Amino acid sequence: MNNPLTARRPSVWRKCLQAKYLILLMLPGLIYYLVFHYAPMYGVLMAFKNYKGGTTIWNAPWVGLKWFQEFFESYYFGRLLSNTLIISLLNLVFSFPIPILFALALHEMRSRSFKRVVQTVSYLPHFISVVVIVGMLKAMLSPTDGVINNLIRASGGNAINFFGTADYFRPLYIGSDVWQSFGWNSIIYLAALTSADPALYEAARIDGANRWQQIVHVSIPCILPTIIILLIMQLGRTMSVGYEKIILMYEPATYEVADVISTYVYRRGILKGQFSFSTAVGLFNSVINLVLLVAVNALSRRVSDVSMW
Amino acid sequence: MKKWLSMLLVAVMALSLVSAGAEEYTLPFGNYDTDTLTIACGDNYYAAASYAEPLEVLESIEKTTGVQIAWDVTVPSQYDEVMRVRLAAGVDLPDIVQIPGSYGNKGEVFSYASQGILIPLEDLIKQYAPNLSKLIWEEMPELGEALTAPDGHIYHIAQNFDGTNKVASKGLLLRTDWLTALNLEVPTTADEWYTVLKAFKEQDPNGNGQADEIPLTAFGSNPLSEYGYLGTAFGLAAPVAKYIDVDGAAVCQYDLPGFKDFLTFLNKLYTEGLMDPQYTLGDESKMNALCSKDLVGCSAHYADIAELWEGTAKQAGNPNSAAAEYHMVCSPKAEDGTEIRLLARALTGFCYGVTRDCKNPELAVKWLDYIYANPEGRDTMLYGLEGLTYTVNADGSKTWTDFVAKNPDGLNVASALRSVGAFPAQFSNRTLDFGKMLYSQRAAEESEAVVQYQILPFPQVMGTEEELDEIASLSADIDTYESEMIQNFITGQTSLDGFDSFRETVRGMGGDDLTNIYQAQLDRYYQK
Numbered sequence: 001m002n003n004p005l006t007a008r009r010p011s012v013w014r015k016c017l018q019a020k021y022l023i024l025l026m027l028p029g030l031i032y033y034l035v036f037h038y039a040p041m042y043g044v045l046m047a048f049k050n051y052k053g054g055t056t057i058w059n060a061p062w063v064g065l066k067w068f069q070e071f072f073e074s075y076y077f078g079r080l081l082s083n084t085l086i087i088s089l090l091n092l093v094f095s096f097p098i099p100i101l102f103a104l105a106l107h108e109m110r111s112r113s114f115k116r117v118v119q120t121v122s123y124l125p126h127f128i129s130v131v132v133i134v135g136m137l138k139a140m141l142s143p144t145d146g147v148i149n150n151l152i153r154a155s156g157g158n159a160i161n162f163f164g165t166a167d168y169f170r171p172l173y174i175g176s177d178v179w180q181s182f183g184w185n186s187i188i189y190l191a192a193l194t195s196a197d198p199a200l201y202e203a204a205r206i207d208g209a210n211r212w213q214q215i216v217h218v219s220i221p222c223i224l225p226t227i228i229i230l231l232i233m234q235l236g237r238t239m240s241v242g243y244e245k246i247i248l249m250y251e252p253a254t255y256e257v258a259d260v261i262s263t264y265v266y267r268r269g270i271l272k273g274q275f276s277f278s279t280a281v282g283l284f285n286s287v288i289n290l291v292l293l294v295a296v297n298a299l300s301r302r303v304s305d306v307s308m309w
Numbered sequence: 310m311k312k313w314l315s316m317l318l319v320a321v322m323a324l325s326l327v328s329a330g331a332e333e334y335t336l337p338f339g340n341y342d343t344d345t346l347t348i349a350c351g352d353n354y355y356a357a358a359s360y361a362e363p364l365e366v367l368e369s370i371e372k373t374t375g376v377q378i379a380w381d382v383t384v385p386s387q388y389d390e391v392m393r394v395r396l397a398a399g400v401d402l403p404d405i406v407q408i409p410g411s412y413g414n415k416g417e418v419f420s421y422a423s424q425g426i427l428i429p430l431e432d433l434i435k436q437y438a439p440n441l442s443k444l445i446w447e448e449m450p451e452l453g454e455a456l457t458a459p460d461g462h463i464y465h466i467a468q469n470f471d472g473t474n475k476v477a478s479k480g481l482l483l484r485t486d487w488l489t490a491l492n493l494e495v496p497t498t499a500d501e502w503y504t505v506l507k508a509f510k511e512q513d514p515n516g517n518g519q520a521d522e523i524p525l526t527a528f529g530s531n532p533l534s535e536y537g538y539l540g541t542a543f544g545l546a547a548p549v550a551k552y553i554d555v556d557g558a559a560v561c562q563y564d565l566p567g568f569k570d571f572l573t574f575l576n577k578l579y580t581e582g583l584m585d586p587q588y589t590l591g592d593e594s595k596m597n598a599l600c601s602k603d604l605v606g607c608s609a610h611y612a613d614i615a616e617l618w619e620g621t622a623k624q625a626g627n628p629n630s631a632a633a634e635y636h637m638v639c640s641p642k643a644e645d646g647t648e649i650r651l652l653a654r655a656l657t658g659f660c661y662g663v664t665r666d667c668k669n670p671e672l673a674v675k676w677l678d679y680i681y682a683n684p685e686g687r688d689t690m691l692y693g694l695e696g697l698t699y700t701v702n703a704d705g706s707k708t709w710t711d712f713v714a715k716n717p718d719g720l721n722v723a724s725a726l727r728s729v730g731a732f733p734a735q736f737s738n739r740t741l742d743f744g745k746m747l748y749s750q751r752a753a754e755e756s757e758a759v760v761q762y763q764i765l766p767f768p769q770v771m772g773t774e775e776e777l778d779e780i781a782s783l784s785a786d787i788d789t790y791e792s793e794m795i796q797n798f799i800t801g802q803t804s805l806d807g808f809d810s811f812r813e814t815v816r817g818m819g820g821d822d823l824t825n826i827y828q829a830q831l832d833r834y835y836q837k
Binding site: 051052053054055056070074075076142143144158159161163164165166251252253255256259267268270271272273274275277 | 389390393394396397398399409410420421424425426521523582585586587588591599604781782785786789790792793795796797800802814817818
């Protein structure tokens, strides 16, 4: 007690006590992660066992790396991996920069009321369920009675089976994704832009910068840290392409370009009941995600001083 | 004298019951206030009346048996997915469960049995289920065989199609009024089919001035289950199921030379726009929607559906709609003279068993006996209640009431019955008499065109545990690859020159091992 060292440096416990309200504020989030993200990790054991249900995971027999081997030797391993990467990269190339450009453009808008209208309209699709979006697409693009194909027929062309043709899958998937999410995703950049110091713009104008130069030399540097953090997070999700939408959109004719690791896991795990195999595939997927996330973060820290930790 | 004879008869019957071993139960065998069974199954096919709601027929069964039923139901199309995960968790199991994925695949039953989720029932049946004992061990031994697992136990009871298989068949339903309008005959060969479908597309049989007809379409998740009825023209057994039993040999139809010709034919239909441009509608309700627009020339279904499609097409409002007629026509014959072979529906469908969490298996077995095999209970489940759904004639036969026969909401017989809780699909043990009544005279007549060509499908054999594991890991990729390639060949995304390498790839993925497993199962089936 009288030790001067401990007296000067409060213990962890004391620190916690001091910050008790902050901790209380954090608690719900902490519990959420523990219950829904950490506790279920116990199930990862399934990947190394032959679990078929009916008993506890612990009691199922160990099989080592059997499922991983089966997956790596699978006929579809190469295709699944490349489809996952291609869709992810397309996402990065198209879905990622468009909200940034949109936010920059919106920020330059003079009429405040017009700006608000545009912003609201661009958010709206975000609130439509993906099931509805795909339903709308399928209705509009139906080869028998869809609007688009009716137009094509009326102008003398032949109806196109959009959803049954591999070539159309990726454009439809990415295009509808951009349409649905660019408004919503631009919010965070708009927020970052509003926090830019007006004095910077003023100084730039006094130095004779035109609008374009102001964007390039003031606006973009202001939101660059945000862009990099979001980019790191996006890269960390490279392997987890949103399977819900793909499952709604694909059919055997488009598996060739549409089947990704997560849809494969769904088919084998949920539809065929091979829980252990699909857990192994899912685990493989997560490990790659983690490696990517750590690698990109380290790279970014070295190159730009911006990083998540 | 007569009295004496009947006494003797009763005595003989009583004796035969004793020999069967099961004691006859008295109704109600449960105590209505305290006895409850939980049943997990797919919900009513007539979606507006969930089993979980109070339905007259099911309520009357509860009263008669003295057992309250807590229905734990899921939309039929999602049942398998939902229940598979719940069973894997293995806690809070219902008393009686419809076994997910078991329709047409008995492997699932044995798989859950070997995990210990389902309990063996044969001793309970011997002891408590007199009617069921008699049915599966005396009257229909083939049913008993279908229910017995490789280890000799009985883990499940299954929906029995015997009664309706004999009166309603599946086959091609064709717009015969379009044939008449275009002066065509019923096609009997692949070439004639091509001519007819082409005429449907080009000569505007529905008379609305547009070439909007879809001559041929499919709606199943496996479209070959409809298009496959044309496979007979190439010596295949229709619909082109992957495995058939040819005198005890497991034959993979995809490896037969006729299969390539069949795909070539379908590819021709597809490229010339004679087949649905979407390849498959993927959903039966979309099929009904297309019929109601008077667009569909031909597809395949059970004979009783002809009336339904025709009824909706009549109301479409095209110049020729009022004359709409769908009739079942026979699948085409092969040029080389191979006999037409149509695969009949298997004997059993949905399977259900009693789980290890069931506190009172005796009660569950008695309940199953009553609704499935007891003549009174079985008939209540099938026909519903006297006065509500049927009346009894002087000669003991039954007639549907107007509520069923001319339903005020326009429902067909099956849907009208289901709207009051009768004829629940999952639990029906269909008798021939019921089959004859369920399907109109017309459906039976339609079936006559095809019924003579029916052969038995590949028997549903329950695999051993090793077989199940191997089938699971082999077929997952092979099934995906095959369905993908078949669609690609038909829609022309892959040229048919690639057919041989397609089969070669399947062999590389273990296709022959898969065939060997099915052969082993077939051998076991015949050894019994």
